[in-house]
Amino acid sequence: MTLLPPRLYVDVHILQTVPPANLNRDDQGNPKEAYYGGTRRSRVSSQAWKRATRMHFTEHMPTDDLATRTRRVASALTSVLKVRTGLAEEPASRLADALLAPLKISAGRKKGDTAYLLFYGRRQLDNVVGLVSDRAAELAALDDKELQAEVEKLAVEEQFSSGHPLDVALFGRMVADIATLRVDAAVQVAHALSTHAVSLEFDYFTAVDDLAEEERETGAGMIGTIGFNSATLYRYATVSLPQLRENLGEDTAAIEGIRKFVTSFARSVPSGYRNSFAHQTLPSLVSVVVRPDQPVNLVTAYEDPVAPSAGIAAESARRLAAEHRTAVDGWGDSPAFTAVCHAFRDETAQALEEAFGPAGTFPELLNGLDEHLSSAIAEAGR
Incomplete structure (x- = not known):
């Protein structure tokens, strides 16, 4: 280069x-505005x-070349492990948690979620699975301490720190508590x-109940407004x-x-x-x-x-x-x-x-x- x-x-x-x-x-459902x-x-x-x-991008690029932004990276990794290794749900989920543990990503309120949205490449997730695909059953059979010791030998962090897809490379990735995972946009x-200058306007709309119309009932089935400009x-x-x-x-x-x-x-x-x-x-x-x-x-x-x-x-x-x-x-x-x-x-x-x-x-x-x-x-x- x-x-x-x-x-x-x-x-x-x-x-x-x-x-x-x-x-x-x-937050009111109206078009956003600014004074300038x-x-x-x-x-x-x-x-x-x-x-x-x-x-x-998603309409014009191969799926494997795209990224995903989610709190549910553990769930996504579990799904890939199940497909690539044949593991059942419980051992795949346990192995996924162990693989992500070295990243030290803060946990969210809901079990399995991260505290923030993680932006990662789908191919990066496949590469992480590739680190264990030939010995997934062996690793899943280890106890927690042995499993963690084996996972720490793997280059999990390196997989998330290189080979970025285009959308991560363009828009960056902010991980407040893990500097090595950050990608400058x-x-x-x-x-x-x-x-x-613009003025906010409102569309007053009604919707007709088809069955009520057949029975000659008057009035709208639904009334509402939508802000627009x-x-x-x-x-x-x-x-x-x-x-x-x-x-x-x-x-x-x-x-x-x-x-x-x-x-x-x-x-x-x-x-x-x-x-x-x-x-x-x-x-x-x-x-x-x-x-x-x-x-x-x-x-x-x-x-x-x-x-x-x-x-x-x-x-x-x-x-x-x-x-x-x-x-x-x-x-x-x-x-x-x-x-x-x-x-x-x-x-x-x-x-x-x-x-x-x-x-x-x-x-x-x-x-x-x-x-x-x-x-x-x-x-x-x-």
């Missing part, structure tokens, strides 16, 4: 217009869009904010290529990982009330900027909210282009690479071209990013 400068970031800027929806609800620039904005939390991105995701959202994320390469341990895997992240981040949408609003849209703009200095979130373009009469999406795109040029010209920070894919025309398209270069298709954007990152790694290796 070649050495890159410690700073090389891929910034992803997205504008996406969402129709009436409730993508990410608060003195006005109320629609907000979608970073956690919600990171999970949507991860779920998009290669990705930061901002809360999505509307570029304009509609917004043009500015979405931002940044990926550290050096950190991702460190987490994955391979140049090619890191470049492919960034491609998959940009694809899933752009194409995913949180699923809150999806059946009620069918809110799946594609972004009207995706831009990637490779920076050798620092990540730059361009949300400051919208501190002054876009006026409703301005053509919100187009004005948001022009604001983004102007803010990017300010970051480049005003600070003297020249990006190593820029690319943009968008659906705008006329003066908006011209402003975007001046800021980010000629527009291309989304596959062209991804291919150009791949080529640039491959060249950067090759140059670092000379």
Whole structure:
């Protein structure tokens, strides 16, 4: 693996217009909001869009290459042991507990649960089972003290500390009381904010009881309300290529990982009330900027909210282009690479071209990013 400068970031800027929806609800069941620039904005939390991105991965990657986040790692390990070794439930569960004991993960309130969600690769769990698969019955027959002594000779911690799947390498793993199990995230995701002011609205709905209707009974079978809003959202994320390469341990895997992240981040949408609003849209703009200095979130373009009469999406795109040029010209920070894919025309398209270069298709954007990152790694290796 070649050495890159410690700073090389891929910034992803997205504008996406969402129709009436409730993508990410608060404790009252209403769409999350935030005050920015003195006005109320629609907000979608970073956690919600990171999970949507991860779920998009699951549709396009082999199951064994994915990760699981759960408190029930002991139960998952027990299941794999039963399948791979033929052990019954009780001895498999006992062996699983013994294998996890050296990690010293704090126990949760419920028997068998950990105190927090553990993010691990499914292949990592298989590798742990591989340590004992040829002698599982022998180990299960030992008493507790002998079993623990045998397990302590095994490289269980090493299996969880290497060979990370892409989602763990991207989003990291925080284990507060076990430093060796921590994985620094290669990705930061901002809360999505509307570029304009929004107002919370409510959908008053009724549902009809089919059988009551047949009997000519009047009135609704159910009445309720759902909070919603509609917004043009500015979405931002940044990926550290050096950190991702460190987490994955391979140049090619890191470049492919960034491609998959940009694809899933752009194409995913949180699923809150999806059946009620069918809110799946594609972004009207995706831009990637490779920076050798620092990540730059361009949300400051919208501190002054876009006026409703301005053509919100187009004005948001022009604001983004102007803010990017300010970051480049005003600070003297020249990006190593820029690319943009968008659906705008006329003066908006011209402003975007001046800021980010000629527009291309989304596959062209991804291919150009791949080529640039491959060249950067090759140059670092000379």
